[in-house]
Amino acid sequence: MTLLGKTVYHASRLGLAAVFIYAGVVKANDIVVFAGQIANYQILPYSWNYLVASILPYLELLCGILLLLNMRVRPAVLVLFVLNIIFMFALSSAIIRGFDIDCGCFKPDSANPTSPLAALWRDAGLLLLMIVAWFLRDLKHPVEAD
Amino acid sequence: MNSLSLSPSLRRILFEAIILCALSAAVGLSLNFKLIFNAFSGKSVSTPVIAASVVAEPAAENSVTADVFPVPVELDELDDLLSAGALLIDSRNSVDYQTNHLAGAISLPLGELDQDLENFKKEVSIDQTLVIYCSGYGCPDSFDLGARLISEGYTDVLIYEGGFPEWRDAGRPLAGGGK
Incomplete structure (x- = not known):
């Protein structure tokens, strides 16, 4: 891989790691409030908001740590990619239904809430980073390719 | 059927991704079991x-x-x-x-x-x-x-x-x- 490719790969990996470690830590810090933010989307039954809020932060955190350590990058990216797609569906649904809610992406009680539309654009950017990390990891470690 | 089968490397990645989800679920459920129990019961x-x-x-x-x-x-x-x-x-x-x-x-x-x-x-x-x-x-x-x-x-x-x-x-x- 060229120096540029390596640089882009590591920048993508570390960028994703920073985002998801931060997101995981702040959400895990207050599960109840995060459950309330999931409930704002009015997609899941009430109890299921707590179940998702109890698991999701740790999944983000674990994937973020693996990306930071440059270990199991493609499985971690795959999980985050699927999560991101689900987030984007939820955000789109909130936009379509006209909900004026905080996206619940990071700090649960943030003084500066992020609108679903802004969050959707940010998720699109993260999706791009994931695609870059996935394919450049493939080049860097051909053994993971078929 | 062959066209639907996954390559071994992709299968391994999928398996590891599932393990990541299972690990996170285990951690999240064990740390918050009381909260979840309260919510569901x-x-x-x-x-x-x-x-x-x-x-x-x-x-x-x-x-x-x-x-x-x-x-x-x-x-x-x-x-x-x-x-x-x-x-x-x-x-x-x-x-x-x-x-x-x-x-x-x-x-x-x-x-x-x-x-x-x-x-x-x-x-x-x-x-x-x-x-x-x-x-x-x-x-x-x-x-x-x-x-x-x-x-x-x-x-x-x-x-x-x-x-x-x-x-x-x-x-x-x-x-x-x-x-």
Whole structure:
């Protein structure tokens, strides 16, 4: 891989790691409030908001740590990619239904809430980073390719 | 079938991704099992302080919805109940009620029931549908108040277990002096 490719790969990996470690830590810090933010989307039954809020932060955190350590990058990216797609569906649904809610992406009680539309654009950017990390990891470690 | 089969490397990645999900679920569930248990089993958490035998007797004669205990209802059932004339009752303390409550709810704090009950019985007929709430799953006040009201002869007593937090988080209208 060229120096540029390596640089882009590591920048993508570390960028994703920073985002998801931060997101995981702040959400895990207050599960109840995060459950309330999931409930704002009015997609899941009430109890299921707590179940998702109890698991999701740790999944983000674990994937973020693996990306930071440059270990199991493609499985971690795959999980985050699927999560991101689900987030984007939820955000789109909130936009379509006209909900004026905080996206619940990071700090649960943030003084500066992020609108679903802004969050959707940010998720699109993260999706791009994931695609870059996935394919450049493939080049860097051909053994993971078929 | 061959075109649908995954390459060994992709299969390994998928397997590892599933392991990541399972690990995270194990960590999340073990760290928050009490919270999840409360959310999924509100009834068992909200054990009434009143003996079932006391509650059951008056309700048994002509009750349709009330059994031994008040019947739980979900948020999506509330709209129909409220439009059919159900009375929303806030069983939290009066300070919480004044700060914020579900729009249309009246206050009947469990802690002040002895002094408020006579007035309540004068104003609210015995066959009125009552929907009682408090501070969500794990909060026993609504259940205890429901049991008391059944013991007083109210026949249609329902508990909204999601309570104030679920209502607020769903963006439903609130009333009171709070933000």
